[in-house]
Amino acid sequence: MGLLDKLSCLLGLKKKEVHVLCLGLDNSGKTTIINKLKPANAQSQDIVPTIGFNIEKFRSSSLSFTVFDMSGQGRYRNLWEHYYKEGQAIIFVIDSSDRLRMVVAKEELETLLNHPDIKHRRIPILFFANKMDLRDAVTSVKVSQLLCLENIKDKPWHICASDAIKGEGLQEGVDWLQDQIQAVKT
Amino acid sequence: MAAASPDSDCGPAESSEANSKWLDAHYDPMANIHTFSSCLALADLHGDGEYKLVVGDLGPREQQPRLKVLKGPMVLTESPLPALPAAAVTFLMGQHEPRTPALALASGPCVYVYKNLRPYFKFSLPPLPANPLEQDLWNQSKEDRIDPPTLKEMLEGIREKAEVPLSVQSLRFLQLEPSEMEAFVSQHKSKVIKRQTVITTMATLKKNLADEGAVSCLVLGTESKEILVLDPEAFTVLTKMNLPSIPAFLDITGQFDVEFLLAAACRDGNIYVLSKDSKRPKYCIELSAQPVGLVRVHKILVVGSTQDSLHGFTHKGKKLWTVPMPAAILTMNLLEQRSRGLQAVMVGLSNGEVRVYRDKALLNIIRAPDAVTSLCFGRYGREDNTLVMTTKGGGLLIKILKRTAVFVEAGGDAGPPPAQSLKLSVPRKTRLYVDQTLRERESATAMHRTFQTDLYLLRLRTARAYVQALESSLSPVSATAREPLKLHAVVQGLGPTFKLTLHLQNTSAARPIVGLLVCFVYSEALYALPRAFFKLPLLVPGLLYPVETLVEGLSDKGVSDIIKVLVLREGQGAPLLSAHINMPVSEGLAST
């Protein structure tokens, strides 16, 4: 990186670009979370189930994120793996109120972690235990227990409880992700 | 099956922990749900995309029946039912938005319809005409012309003989103690007698469109051997059909306004198939046992029977296959994996297994911790391929089929055996064959008569020969009552010296036999025996006595003869029994 680039980065004029994959079961709130992270004037009002995937952009204090917001529906989940190579970080969203499908989320996470394009990379994973505002929701500690997150030893990971509708807990997660990516880059 | 062979354990049908096709989403052994497959239904009752589970719960020991609605693993609402539930279905009543399905629960003589989980309509079966004699008796007791004991006596008379069964009121009266009768009569005597039947089974039938979200009619089977089809909005009876027996399970395809096929498995062990416009059954499939479940897989009717087997039939009643089960069948239901176009039948067995079959091929075995009494597969919550099971002990199990799971048939069972596809070289029909067939067709009667005559002659000859044998005691078994004896002889050796062993047995139950003699009759030119005539010892009942003797062959010309053995009683001329022994040719001589 040239001196000029570095300077413009520091000044926040031009930011470093990172590709992020947003994964998780359908209805977990992926699109809602990404939407909330965009500047207020770019947010859309109604959110519909994603078909295939969408590409979205948002910025944090020092990074420019390009997010692949994948559809979580069963029939589209086999698309995920085609984007693993390009991803520099993963956001994995879980509906904390869907007790029944926790096993399905766990199964999909295991498949992801065992994929050859992911298995041997130190790629940071941010988990959102989303919909914590709902009555049936379990705590983020319980979510990490149910998904056996403590078994992930070779990748940095972090779990945040979130409420995508009010936007709670999202900033904490993005800050962690930014730190991880910068730690790798510099 | 404690010692399952290792290869059966890792067969494709088997679900071992690691490579199971199912994810264990939930298990609660204390869920306290007691029900059958007919009382389970999955539907998006609130129109929010989150499918709920409807349970008509019979309650522990058939007490406190309840309607329960579950969201995920939790009970959302619960309300008591007046009688045991018979069936629960969800269906679309009308075309208006929002198109959320209504819930119908059959219980006793009524169907309770709920919309948005709020009571919406109650349909009661029309009352049946009461026995006029019975009504007359109650009228008389109203006017105090007969007293309760007489009423009881006469009602019992009707119960024994009459075609029309008694009403519930009379039946309850007959159960009372004499002291309670008076009060009961004065309380009920002025009521009009009503006879009510109950619903035994319920299903849905699309009204006029074939698609998924089409408006459907409720179809009821009743204890009075009737099938009723109800209008989806007005709940009036659209049509009525009669059956020869009481329906226990229903399966319907087609549309009410166009054409439909209705299969009813009944308590007389028959399945009757009816179509639109047929007021009576068109086809009848006779099972040799009671049906325990009926599921249609594509066009095949799959029936489970109390003989622990699964049968496949066409709707015209042609039996396609039978598969034996390792234990009694408790319940059955359809497994439909839309994403892969798979339809299969799930069978819950008394040994705790749930087996999945496509036709007669076993696809998968799930081992539940307890016998599964109800099964249901479909979209639950937000997951398409969810299996809900309840157990005998009241437990609730929820399993989710893995996204990547593919059902494959166990190797050996796939397809017809290879021999079936081999072409046999069947010879062409010859002129002779055709002539013969024609002759057989023309003179069948004559041929039959000739055959019968010969048969009678043969029988007569046999009988004559038998009588002769008995008279001359030529048989090796003595038939006289005093000396029941059996004899058989064995010749050993190559010659010229043979060993002849007689095995004698006293076949009487308890009496020993004494004073028997054995005599050999033979040609003295050919054979020499050390003793041709000797006495037998006392024969104890049941024991086998071997009597050995040596036979010396005298001829060197390689000829053999018969030696006769006679068993005699002392002081009697006629033998008790006799045997002819065919002596072998002496090999010892032939070689020298």
Ligand SMILES: Nc1nc2c(ncn2[C@@H]2O[C@H](COP(=O)(O)OP(=O)(O)OP(=O)(O)O)[C@@H](O)[C@H]2O)c(=O)[nH]1
């Ligand atoms: N109560 C509550 N609802 C949420 C939350 N986040 C998302 N939702 C709702 O959940 C539903 C699904 O959200 P989406 O963002 O479409 O889910 P998705 O993960 O993108 O789903 P797919 O695109 O189908 O994979 C929407 O109705 C959201 O309003 C949350 O934190 N709390």
Ligand SMILES: [Mg+2]
């Ligand atoms: Mg989405």
